[in-house]
Amino acid sequence: MSKIPFNISAADGAARTGEIVFPRGEIRTPAFMPVGTAATVKALTVDQVRQTGADVVLGNVYHLMLRPGAERVAALGGLHHFMRWQRPILTDSGGFQVMSLAALRKLDNDGVTFQSHIDGSTHRLTPERSVEIQRLLGADVTMQLDECVRLPASRDEVERAMRLSLDWAERSKAAFGDQEGRALFGIVQGGDVADLRRGSARGLVDIGFDGYAVGGLAVGEPQDVMLAMLEETVPELPADRPRYLMGVGTPDDILKSVSRGIDMFDCVMPTRAGRHGQAFTRFGKINLKNARFADDPRPLDEESDCPAARDYSRAYLHHLVKCGEILGMTLLSWNNISYYQRLMGGARAAIAERRFAAYAAACVEGWAKGLD
Structure with missing residues (x-):
């Protein structure tokens, strides 16, 4: 035992x-x-x-x-x-x-x-x-x-x-x-x-x-x-x-x-991705190296309780990534670990309420829809 x-x-x-x-x-x-x-x-x-x-x-x-x-x-x-x-x-x-x-x-x-x-x-x-x-x-x-x-x-x-x-x-x-x-x-x-x-x-x-x-x-x-x-x-x-x-x-x-x-x-995926300019979100994975984010004032996720996801614009994160700034790696790694923990917290709650299949399907649907 x-x-x-x-x-x-x-x-x-x-x-x-x-x-x-x-x-x-x-x-x-x-x-x-x-x-x-x-x-x-x-x-x-x-x-x-x-x-x-x-x-x-x-x-x-x-x-x-x-x-x-x-x-x-x-x-x-x-x-x-x-x-x-x-x-x-x-x-x-x-x-x-x-x-x-x-x-x-x-x-x-x-x-x-x-x-x-x-x-x-x-x-x-x-x-x-x-x-x-x-x-x-x-x-x-x-x-x-x-x-x-x-x-x-x-x-x-x-x-x-x-x-x-x-x-x-x-x-x-x-x-x-x-x-x-x-x-x-x-x-x-x-x-x-x-x-x-x-x-x-x-x-x-x-x-x-x-x-x-x-x-x-x-x-x-x-x-x-x-x-x-x-x-x-x-x-x-x-x-x-x-x-x-x-x-x-x-x-x-x-x-x-x-x-x-x-x-x-x-x-190692969430921190490795963060060091390479990628963010995991409920909208799927976002590549902040992409020029489309240079003028995007939105945060990664305004509903997140992680400051890295909620309080910094995609434009700023794009800037940090393009400049190779250490802060960009920190913020994206923080966001990614936070997203993984949020995913697990949602799974725990869904299992407790016996709705895990619906939860997993909703996550997949959110990733497929993407940012827009």
Whole structure:
């Protein structure tokens, strides 16, 4: 039995809403976690992130291992104190970098050796070391180390990585032990192969975790394949434990995944788009680089409670983007994180009132209509 309560308050079809309860606070689900890879959500202060309504942020083992170092963060009071975020933090285990930095790593059955993309130094990451780093950081949610495979890939390659990830899951569980007030999540792998997904999920459930993540999706496959894999995986996972779809995604991806029983999401997309002049809104995605906005006095969304969306004209935002001003990146990132949180808040309310399908349809209709 997990020591981290997950209280489901309502369901509408497979979609559900509730709270994951940690000593540092509750995570309201469905939840979107802003990505704070290097102990910062890029371009934003923690006060701005919290103002958007975010309950939890995500940090990354690989990047924090390289700098400033987990032991240093621990000596400075832990990641929450270090970055001045006093609510829950989930830390990714480094498994994504096994895929994304494939040219800079050597993988074996025991773990992975990385060559730093910063200075060329070598760093060894095993399931045990990944858990240790996350303990030193003070993570509320620790993720097992896994191997993520870019799709498309052969069945043999997908199955090898899935079985290695299951072995690492068992080792991660043993290394994690009993940490009061903290959770350990296992990660389902299996690529785009349905029976491997089901087998991975069943294997993780046999080991037993506080929550279950679905990894290795949104890595090259079409959306319909991703959704099909969720439909194969989610029924195999315990209904009373949180389900986390890693690295996803667009607002449309998120709503479709919520309807299939996913509770938690993260993605770099809102802040990355903000740094490149793009705004997510209830009217769809807006490219502020476009010359049509040079004389547009309207805000991004006069109904938003985010100052970045409500208080600055599109003309001014266009000007900032065209000039490469840092303020433009900050305002658009702030708007985007706020929009994602507003989307999730609307989903939670709709599920509670059993009108989620209508809510999702209205969102899609708004994106399709656009600005005008």
